[in-house]
Amino acid sequence: MSAIVPVVEPRARLVDLVAAEWIKLRSLRSTWIAYGITAVVVVGLNAAIAVDTSSHWKPDPVEDARFVRDGIPLLEAFTSNSALIMMLALGTLGALMIIGEYGTGTIRSTLAAVPARRSVMTAKAAVLTVVTTVFGTLVATASFLLTQAILHSRNLGVSITHPGAARVVVASALLAPVCALVGLALGAVIRRTAATLTASAGVLVLLPLLLTEGSRWSAVAAHATPFHAWSRIVTPRPHPTPYPWTTGGAWTVLAAWALVAAAVTIVSLHRRDQ
């Protein structure tokens, strides 16, 4: 019988945990299906609006120029409705990364293998950020190129070098990781599937729709939501509001949501029984 030899252990590396989380994420068929469907719906909806516009458009050089000058091609490059759908979907997908583990009990296998909980959650947040940033970039780029190609058939399209165009693509792309991280943080804190998904939909989609520019507190609260921040960035000529704010402020809001969500995710499991 072989005797037990003292445990020899290689140095613990975060990169191994990142690789493990990536294995878990990519091995689930549901991951590919869910991201795939979301991409098709978001890009498809954007394209459908562009098709609708161009099919009803009556060519007129003056109107064509005004359409472009008013920045409508950019608004159609990624519509608000598409953004809300993507936010809802990405919040859910981010949450699933952790509530999938709580729902199935896998979290105990995970934490028994890696007692360093903050490292586990850091790896999860890292993998989710990379995957959803790639996803967001693909979806936002595809939406931009497809909608502008459709509009271009009526001479209404703009190129990526058009003023404000790159901003639309980048902000729309980044909306994906921001919402996914918010979903992940909510899942890590709440742990239960139904409650997490309700909270995620409430915070990301319902809340910004309820908040208006009507009063100061409501406007400030609205500006602090990812949806309004995105909207501020992508809208070429915002409606005049008694409470104006800068795109710089809007970028800061998006960054703050991502960072706070990541921080909450990383510390959320540390002191709680699993």
Next chain:
Amino acid sequence: MIDVNELTKRYGATTAVNRLTFTVRPGQVTGFLGPNGAGKSTTLRMILGLHTPTSGAVTVGGRPFRDRSRGLRHVGALLDAQDVHGGHTAVAHLAALARSNRLPRARVTEVLEEVGLAGVARRRVDGFSLGMKQRLGIAAALLGDPPVLLFDEPLNGLDPEGVKWVRDLFLRLAAQGRTVFVSSHLMSEMEHTADQLVVIGRGELIAAESLAEFSARGTRRGVVVGTSAATALRDLLAADGATVDLDGDQLTVTGLPASRVSEIAQRHRIPLHRLDTRSASLEEAFMELTAASVQYPAGESR
């Protein structure tokens, strides 16, 4: 080696584990017994650092498990065979665990072969029977070739061939010098596997001793006597201080050894056609010891 010292866990007003102290030694299979809700799973979770004790401490190999950055090379654990995402294949589940602990990918193939799941390695766990999930859980526990192994109710769902395989595996792991700690709520499962027993009820320690010592605890040892003069012998034995149950021509005697029963019968020329010493089974000893505790379900949280 697992060292449990004054371990206590309360959930609100419920005390799941109360000042538990015992040691699990290497080279042996130690059974962890108690009725459902006795606090076994809670204790195992505290050993693994998943739950934080209210007070007291537990170390594995001299250190609290949660202080380690990676666990699989130190402790292999099967807590619940269902603790796996059904959408994963057996290979993906183990590959992720192996990678997280920087274990070579070849270990995944090795442990799958060892537990007999090599043929279904690329099937999704959703389609696995409970027995197959138990084998997958055992494979995960073996991944890091650890010196300490914990199994919570590992025999659930296994067919008789599977039960025999698991028992042989436990004995083999212990013979290699590993610490093997196996929980069960059925004494019969431990009877042919464990060398040592830790018995708890209502979260408190009832016994921590060898299987042999434990079986000697049963108070219902007795002598079974068969005779045609049952009534007469009953009176004689009762006069000698025994407690006697009469059933037809058979007596069950407690309080006197078989030799004394035989002596009394011979002196009064009562012929016996049966005289057996019956020791209480381990199951009976276990039931007797834990009887007081089963009626108080301690909150065993999931």
